[in-house]
Amino acid sequence: MSGNEERFQQAMNQGHSAAWDQLWDRAAAFYRQALEEFPDHPKTLTSLGLAMYQLQDYKEALRYYQQATKVIPDDPVPFEKVAELHERLGNLEQAADIFMKAAELYAKNRDVDKAIEAWTRVTGLNPENLMAHSRLAVVFERLGRKQQAVTEYLAIASLMQHSGEIPKAVQTLTHAIQVLPGSNEAGQALAYIKSGQLLPKPIRPRGVTGPLLMAQVKKLEKSKTADSAAPGLDPIEAARQKALTDLAGILFEQEDPEEQSARRGLQAIVQGTGQLFLKADHSKIVLHLTQVIDLQARGKSAEAIDELERAMEAGLDNPAADFDLGLLMSDVGRLESAIRHL
Structure with missing residues (x-):
């Protein structure tokens, strides 16, 4: 009706x-x-x-x-939003699959820049996604962005070599040299393959710390729930999980400050979040937060305290950090210090 x-x-x-x-x-x-x-x-x-x-x-x-x-x-935008939300929730495999769908729709709509952006998100989440690397290589070559095309062909050749498809790897690198004659990287990679040496696999680029940490937090939550006799987490563990989720979530908003400011602009400032890391050492905060979550996942509370304090010294200012620090101090028996943060 x-x-x-x-x-x-x-x-x-x-x-x-x-x-x-x-x-x-x-x-x-x-x-x-x-x-x-x-x-x-x-x-x-x-x-x-x-x-x-x-x-x-x-x-x-x-x-x-x-x-x-x-x-x-047929509209790629909702698919892109779904992928970003899966990232935010720590569902990296689903995020990569749906970014791939969004990229194909953008390409179908002839929005090449957005397609490249989505394929790049796929390779950031899953560096071994052969299809995304292949799409990027072809598009970069057609656009005349030869060095970027060669970089993708190198990734393709590596993945083919590791899967035992040596002739295809050789063919890919031979084509890369045709695209950019004199490419030292392609020539060296071809020599490695012909001599039986393995090429390094593609690695994640910078800028995907948030999704990886969120996936780790989600894994920790599942582990804690599985270890508990009662369904769900107890209130303290639930609060800890919320704090860790908030800390991992910070990294979705806080890439390099210049890039962040350009993308988020007035809206971020209006919401009061645009200046969080501008006066902080972003790279150190990311490094220490990564360690905090990893150490907590392994039950190493004392070491996690050290890393979280270093992140705060580097400029991290967030209630979730204080709360998590208080819980960690409680875990190791530093109750007076814990009270100051809780």
Whole structure:
């Protein structure tokens, strides 16, 4: 049954107005009213997905964007949002698969830059994704970006060699040399293969720390739940998990400061998050936070305390860090110190 168009438009307009004012809870309420009139309206689904994302309810945001992919299956944007949300939730395999889908749709729509961006996200999450490297190699070659094409052909050759497809690896590197004659990297790689030496496998580029840490946090949660006789986590472990999730989530927003500022701009400043790391040592914070989560996953609370304190000394300023530090200090019996942070 068709909904009421007037009520729908009024709710959508009120939702957009609230979103403009950064009142995301009100925006979500109005968008839900609009959905009651037209449950499969794509703009309403994506608007509600954005509102839930801004409210940090990532599972609900995922649900609405997934529904949008079914309503508008030829639009790459909802697929890209679904992939980003899977990243945020630590579902790296699903994220890579759906970024791949988004890339193919962008390519079909002749939006080459966005397709390249999505394929690059795939290789960042899964450096051994042969299809994504192949797509990038062909596109870079067609665009005349020869060095980038050769880099992708090197990755392809490495993956083929490691899977035992030596003739294809040789063929790929021979083509790479044709693309960029005199390429030392391609020539050396070809010599390695012909002499029976293994090429190094492709590695993750910089900039995917957040998704990897979130996946580690999710793995830790599953481990804690499996070890417990009762279903779910006890309140203390649940609070610890929330703090770790928040810390890993910080890294989704905080790449290199210049890149962050360019991408997020006014919206980030309005929300009060745009300056978090600008006066901090980003690389040190990332390094120490990575260690904090890894050490906690292995039950090494004392070492995790040292790493978290170093991250805070480098400029990390977040309530989740204080809370996690308090729990860690409680774990090792430093109760007076723990109280100051909890």
